[in-house]
Amino acid sequence: MQQSPEHTSAPSPEKKREVVISVRNLEVGFGSKTIMKGLNLDIYKGEILGFVGGSGTGKSVLTRTILGLVQKRAGTIEAFGYDIDKIPETQHRLLERRWGVLFQQGALFSSLTVKQNVQMPMREYLKMSDRLLDEIAMMKIEMAGLNPDAADKFPSDLSGGMIKRAALARALALDPEIVFLDEPTSGLDPIGAADFDDLIATLQKTLGLTVFMVTHDLDSLYSVCDRIAALGNGHILAEGPIETMLASDDPWIRAYFHGKRARAVAGEPMRAGEEEQGKAMQTGTER
């Protein structure tokens, strides 16, 4: 199924904004399974874009495809104006320095301390003295809201919230322009999740960061996201500010934003049968 014209990610002329990542007609699949087809998405400079979709629809796969970790079957991906398929490996390495990633569960190296984890990308991409590596790592650890004494702890000694912050410190290691966060508040209690949202919003404002955040957390979507894009049936069902989501007629989006666990908002209540219809659409597309 192709996207309708209003979901083609083309910014209207009156609000032309700098695009950091541009995805066009993307097709990704594994074996006989197609995960996405004809997917278009732009991520604008300085925004926090929340990315939602039912379990297994392909949110992580899209993130990993943008990062070059999953091969696409068709389509183009531009990062910072460069078609990632048309640049040499050396330039791709330079692009990789311009983004940071927080994977689901943090993906920290268990045998390394927090400080050593944060230093990993710096050691890989930059040449600097151990003293400078230490200073910068401590700065990132602090920026991520951790106490300095967390630096010498191992991941197994950290709480879930601390692991997320340590992973964020590592994502910030190379002073990225954009960070990809895969479910950053999952597993955190509501207070920890709200604190993490505040941290993301502060970093966006103070560093001018662009944030792409895969999330199931409605509170994050309401409180920190400038725009939201919803994935379903292999393409973007709708994108825009929260008001666009609340006004959408798409069954999955209605089930998500107006369903039982949705916030009490001034939106239309669910119509009979819609919740079941939305649930039925939760899984990814199989072609």
Ligand SMILES: Nc1ncnc2c1ncn2[C@@H]1O[C@H](COP(=O)(O)OP(=O)(O)OP(=O)(O)O)[C@@H](O)[C@H]1O
């Ligand atoms: N390497 C792979 N090989 C085969 N199938 C894969 C691979 N990676 C992901 N998939 C499949 O792609 C689909 C999308 O997975 P993905 O992890 O992107 O979903 P998601 O939307 O992030 O889900 P969740 O919200 O549960 O994390 C799933 O059916 C998954 O099994």
